[in-house]
Amino acid sequence: MDANLTRLIAVRHGETAWNVDTRIQGHLDIGLNATGLWQAQRAGQALADEPIAAVYASDLSRAWQTAQAIAEPHGLDVQPDLGLRERAFGRFEGMSFAEIEATLPEEARRWRERDPEFEPEGGGESLLTFRDRVTHTASTIAARHPGELVVLVAHGGVMDVLYRAATRQELQAPRTWQLGNAAINRMLWTPEGFSLVGWSDIAHLATDAPLDETTT
Template sequence: MTDGPAKQASLAPDSTRLLVIRHGETAWNRERRWQGHLDIDLNARGAVQAASLGPALAHEPLDAVYASDLQRARKTAEGMSHGRGLPVHLDPALRERAFGAFEGMLHGEVEAADPAGYARWRAHDLDYGPPGGETLADFHRRVLDAVTAIARRHLGQVVAIVTHGGVLDCLYRAASGAPMHGPRTADLLNAAINRLEYAGGRLHLVSWGEAEHLAGLALDEIDRA
């Protein structure tokens, strides 16, 4: 999904342009295994996806790069920032949602072990948290606080944020005005480029799901749930 933005349009001094990017693919993405806060590395395809981001953004201004401190996000950010001389600022608040006891399990295993909890997760129940994990409401609050702080720190600039599928879902909903609960409607593709603008104290959707640089290599987040 993309609205074909004018990528070099002028930026107001009281707004921030955000390029928000999901990390490259991991083996656990392919296996339908819950990662959460577990520190899983990119697979070979994910490394290729990460390397493709630098050339895709080579002709665009970029003032700062932030990433989750989990290596799948950090390595994707490093691939994108290579050659620009920009450090990657690591922020644990950009991590995926904490799934507690479900981390490391396959989706089918979670559904079999806790069908009621799995159904609440798929329904995007704001009050539901896996055992030892975050509620969706707490996760949304963490993500939006972190991204808003980054945007305010870089008014008048362009910032890339490399993070996780669940984080992108939060940001898409906030920027598009979609409710924070219920089924999702946006693709969450590995290493696709998604554009937001922070202005007037809130996020605005510019475009979503630019994946031409991936040549069909992108994998969507598990299910539309």
């Protein structure tokens, strides 16, 4: 194996009540709901036999709780990195999709059309700024662990940026891939960038599939 290559597993946090309500969380600190806690435990069980060297996570509770469930079987401490936080959405935070469409139609249009320079008022990040933050953070972490396997636990927006980076998709390209809660996503990193290995593995979340030696 290339000594400069780092294997990455990227995991979105488990479900929250605000996910169910289609409410923008951004930098607001919303914890997991009961389903999300179950999903986090299942992800931890699914990755228990992986040779994980380190687990990094957004410091927001929903990602942190998920990361702890993954790190615990390995006896690892979760390492916080604010660069793995969700995109800052300014005044969108706390609003549902429907509320944004109804009360802020022009801003909703720019958001829906993925305008890369659009910054929601009140401290929101543009997609350009967010992409640069996430890719810089993930690359910096990966560069610390050549030849190792590292887990990054973060948010839907972060997963989207990483997928686009690994598949060379433009920021404005329509999304055709899943960003499921607690899905397991695999990538490789070298100094030349990211590449995709597998995306949106949710076999561990099937309620009728016990996690044992026959579960891949």
